[in-house]
Amino acid sequence: MTASPISTFQELQLCAPLLHAVTALGFTQPTHVQAQAIPAAMAGGDWMVSSQTGSGKTAAFLLPLLHRLLHAGPAEATRAATPRAVVLCPTRELAQQVCADAIDLMRGASEQLRGEAKQNPLRDALRTLRVATVVGGMPFGKQLYDLRGAQLVIATPGRLLDLHSRGQIVLSQTQVLVVDEADRMLDLGFADDLAAIQDATAAREQTLMFSATFAPRIMALATKLMRKPGRLELATAQDVHADITQTLHWADDLGHKHKLLEHWLRDTEVDQAVVFASTQGDTELIAEQLQQQGHSAIALHGAMPQAVRNRRLQNVRDGHVRVLVATDVAARGLDVPSISHVINFGLPMKAEDYVHRIGRTGRAGRSGIAITIAEHRERGKIRAIEAYTRQPIAAQVIPGLEPTPPRPRPAKPLPGQRHGQRRPAGRGGNGYGRDLRREPAARTR
Ligand code: AMP
Numbered sequence: 001m002t003a004s005p006i007s008t009f010q011e012l013q014l015c016a017p018l019l020h021a022v023t024a025l026g027f028t029q030p031t032h033v034q035a036q037a038i039p040a041a042m043a044g045g046d047w048m049v050s051s052q053t054g055s056g057k058t059a060a061f062l063l064p065l066l067h068r069l070l071h072a073g074p075a076e077a078t079r080a081a082t083p084r085a086v087v088l089c090p091t092r093e094l095a096q097q098v099c100a101d102a103i104d105l106m107r108g109a110s111e112q113l114r115g116e117a118k119q120n121p122l123r124d125a126l127r128t129l130r131v132a133t134v135v136g137g138m139p140f141g142k143q144l145y146d147l148r149g150a151q152l153v154i155a156t157p158g159r160l161l162d163l164h165s166r167g168q169i170v171l172s173q174t175q176v177l178v179v180d181e182a183d184r185m186l187d188l189g190f191a192d193d194l195a196a197i198q199d200a201t202a203a204r205e206q207t208l209m210f211s212a213t214f215a216p217r218i219m220a221l222a223t224k225l226m227r228k229p230g231r232l233e234l235a236t237a238q239d240v241h242a243d244i245t246q247t248l249h250w251a252d253d254l255g256h257k258h259k260l261l262e263h264w265l266r267d268t269e270v271d272q273a274v275v276f277a278s279t280q281g282d283t284e285l286i287a288e289q290l291q292q293q294g295h296s297a298i299a300l301h302g303a304m305p306q307a308v309r310n311r312r313l314q315n316v317r318d319g320h321v322r323v324l325v326a327t328d329v330a331a332r333g334l335d336v337p338s339i340s341h342v343i344n345f346g347l348p349m350k351a352e353d354y355v356h357r358i359g360r361t362g363r364a365g366r367s368g369i370a371i372t373i374a375e376h377r378e379r380g381k382i383r384a385i386e387a388y389t390r391q392p393i394a395a396q397v398i399p400g401l402e403p404t405p406p407r408p409r410p411a412k413p414l415p416g417q418r419h420g421q422r423r424p425a426g427r428g429g430n431g432y433g434r435d436l437r438r439e440p441a442a443r444t445r
Pocket of ligand 1: 028029034337
């Protein structure tokens with residue numbers, strides 16, 4: 001990861017337990033976004049930060065948040081949860097990942113404090129510091145149980161508002177609001193929910209917003225949510241993914257795509273791979289086919305019950321599964337350093353999603369490989385991705401799996417024939433001829 005003028009965590013004025021925690025996690029140097037966002041957040045005021053997934057942005061907001069919470073002293077016991085800090089995430093998986101990262105940092109901090117004097121106030125504060133996730137698809141009862149006394153709540157907007165409207169969570173004492181992946185929040189239609197949360201947390205002292213871009217719609221959201229925010233413009237979606245090698249294969253048809261996929265997955269260099277499919281149904285069909293070929297593969301998509309999604313993700317994290325076949329929504333927040341390959345089997349709906357997808361590999365300074373398999377008719381989508389990332393994706397050919405060169409298009413449709421009539425009957429957009437849903441499925445509640 002890129003170095004910055006601040007080159008050590010010690011320079012960031014974080015308390016000793018948190019410094020111990022980052023060392024325990026093996027972080028030797030702050031990443032670029034951490035070196036900039038941590039001092040800014042600790043100094044106070046509202047900040048908007050452009051940063052990509054994989055840049056270390058989670059610790060960039062969790063470390064100053066935890067520092068603040070540890071120094072705020074032990075929480076008072078109240079009946080309804082009254083969090084001092086709320087982190088909003090667009091998807092359940094991302095919220096759960098952020099929560100897991102917070103717990104890792106707290107665990108590291110408590111190791112350091114274990115050796116400290118009993119009357120150390122940080123020790124008391126950490127002992128009573130509770131973090132909870134509030135996401136849709138999980139049983140209400142367990143969430144309410146976890147929420148008791150939680151000072152840090154990591155939530156998806158819909159479920160947070162549900163609990164707020166039932167009086168089970170009080171937001172009037174929230175001091176800090178973090179909006180993670182704000183661009184994605186808008187894509188998933190959370191603008192109204194964000195406005196409601198903005199009202200409910202009107203007494204807050206600080207808002208931090210992280211987004212891949214500062215596109216005009218993000219700036220408009222920032223104006224609504226923040227007071228004269230400072231801007232930290234770091235890596236943008238257009239930056240070169242220096243650690244990720246990107247490759248393109250042209251394929252003739254679905255059968256050809258499967259052969260290319262099988263070729264790549266037989267490569268022993270693949271530690272773990274995420275194969276992206278366009279629809280929920282495709283993930284299951286591809287995973288089934290891979291299992292039949294003897295691969296350790298599972299599907300993951302938004303229509304699965306949350307408990308199943310969690311179990312499957314855990315199997316990937318634990319290394320029990322080598323190939324995860326997922327939709328865009330389901331794979332969000334997936335942070336598994338051993339993912340060596342991302343394979344785009346179905347192309348993303350939007351060029352922006354391509355950047356998020358390939359960011360599942362090459363994490364934390366490791367190198368990764370991103371392979372895109374496209375049919376000739378998808379040339380326009382590939383061009384759109386290249387235009388968005390402002391870099392060409394080099395096409396490669398595998399001996400024995402060469403595509404047939406595309407036939408030149410006729411200049412004009414034949415008399416009496418309209419454009420689009422020449423497609424073979426019965427082939428749906430997903431190539432499987434079944435009516436299968438494309439994600440984003442429903443918004444996360
Ligand atoms: P994020 O962008 O927050 O999803 O983080 C991407 C990955 O980088 C995660 O696996 C983090 O554990 C890891 N990471 C975060 N900060 C650092 C750091 N300072 N040094 C090394 N790895 C880090």
